[in-house]
Amino acid sequence: MNKESKKTVKKSKKSSKKLKKIIEIKKLSKVYDVTDEIKVHALKDVDVDIYESEFISIMGPSGSGKSTFMNVLGFLDTQTSGDYILDGFTSQELTDDKKAEIRNLKIGFVFQGFNLLPRTTALENVEIPLFYRGGYNMKHAHQKAMEMLDLVGLADRAHHTPAELSGGQQQRVAIARSLVNDPAIILADEPTGNLDTKTTNDILTLFSELNEKIGITILIVTHEPDVADFTKRKIVFRDGQVTEDVSIKKRSRAGYNREIYV
Numbered sequence: 001m002n003k004e005s006k007k008t009v010k011k012s013k014k015s016s017k018k019l020k021k022i023i024e025i026k027k028l029s030k031v032y033d034v035t036d037e038i039k040v041h042a043l044k045d046v047d048v049d050i051y052e053s054e055f056i057s058i059m060g061p062s063g064s065g066k067s068t069f070m071n072v073l074g075f076l077d078t079q080t081s082g083d084y085i086l087d088g089f090t091s092q093e094l095t096d097d098k099k100a101e102i103r104n105l106k107i108g109f110v111f112q113g114f115n116l117l118p119r120t121t122a123l124e125n126v127e128i129p130l131f132y133r134g135g136y137n138m139k140h141a142h143q144k145a146m147e148m149l150d151l152v153g154l155a156d157r158a159h160h161t162p163a164e165l166s167g168g169q170q171q172r173v174a175i176a177r178s179l180v181n182d183p184a185i186i187l188a189d190e191p192t193g194n195l196d197t198k199t200t201n202d203i204l205t206l207f208s209e210l211n212e213k214i215g216i217t218i219l220i221v222t223h224e225p226d227v228a229d230f231t232k233r234k235i236v237f238r239d240g241q242v243t244e245d246v247s248i249k250k251r252s253r254a255g256y257n258r259e260i261y262v
Contacts, residue, residue, distance in 0.1 A: 028082035060237035108178030
């Protein structure tokens with residue numbers, strides 16, 4: 001990391017000092033053993049703190065480490081060394097079963113391909129994490145799922161299957177599903193990659209509104225600068241290291257002031 005990048009990282013962390021720390025990462029590294037002789041260093045001594053109510057884009061070229069970083073954050077992969085603490089839970093101290101439990105309770109996922117069950121309704125897709133969690137009867141699960149669909153503006157499409165929804169509507173269902181367990185953080189992996197420009201704007205506006213109005217912490221992995229411009233902070237990876245960590249001063253706010261969804 002160059003001197004200028006170090007200064008911007010320090011400034012970004014200082015501005016978030018008074019907020020609750022959701023994620024703490026220190027000297028995080030991930031090495032893949034391709035063969036006995038070939039090792040790929042996907043992450044190298046990464047230090048990042050993430051605070052409540054942040055809205056962050058994770059950028060970098062292919063092979064930069066951004067996807068590996070997201071997978072480690074989501075307990076979908078395990079670091080080789082270093083510390084990762086999520087909302088008070090230290091990853092190295094957790095069993096696989098405990099990681100799965102925390103992943104369901106603390107993390108909401110949104111993917112590029114929506115990942116909805118094709119033969120179930122929007123309502124049923126949103127309910128799924130509640131049944132994995134347990135403690136919800138059918139009535140309460142329906143009620144909570146409907147609240148989330150209403151939050152993303154799709155209450156009137158609750159009983160439609162994915163085939164009866166547009167791409168943007170399917171992504172809204174996926175966002176509602178990511179919110180249903182009241183997670184500490186949402187991890188969105190290229191969430192607008194399959195969407196046209198107008199629908200991309202609508203989805204990013206929705207993320208902005210959710211972040212502003214209910215304070216949910218959101219991380220978006222993207223390779224598109226226009227997508228990153230919607231966020232409040234940008235972290236850039238290259239060769240497994242953070243090369244830039246800055247606040248975004250001039251955010252894109254197209255459509256942001258519409259009185260919708262919340």
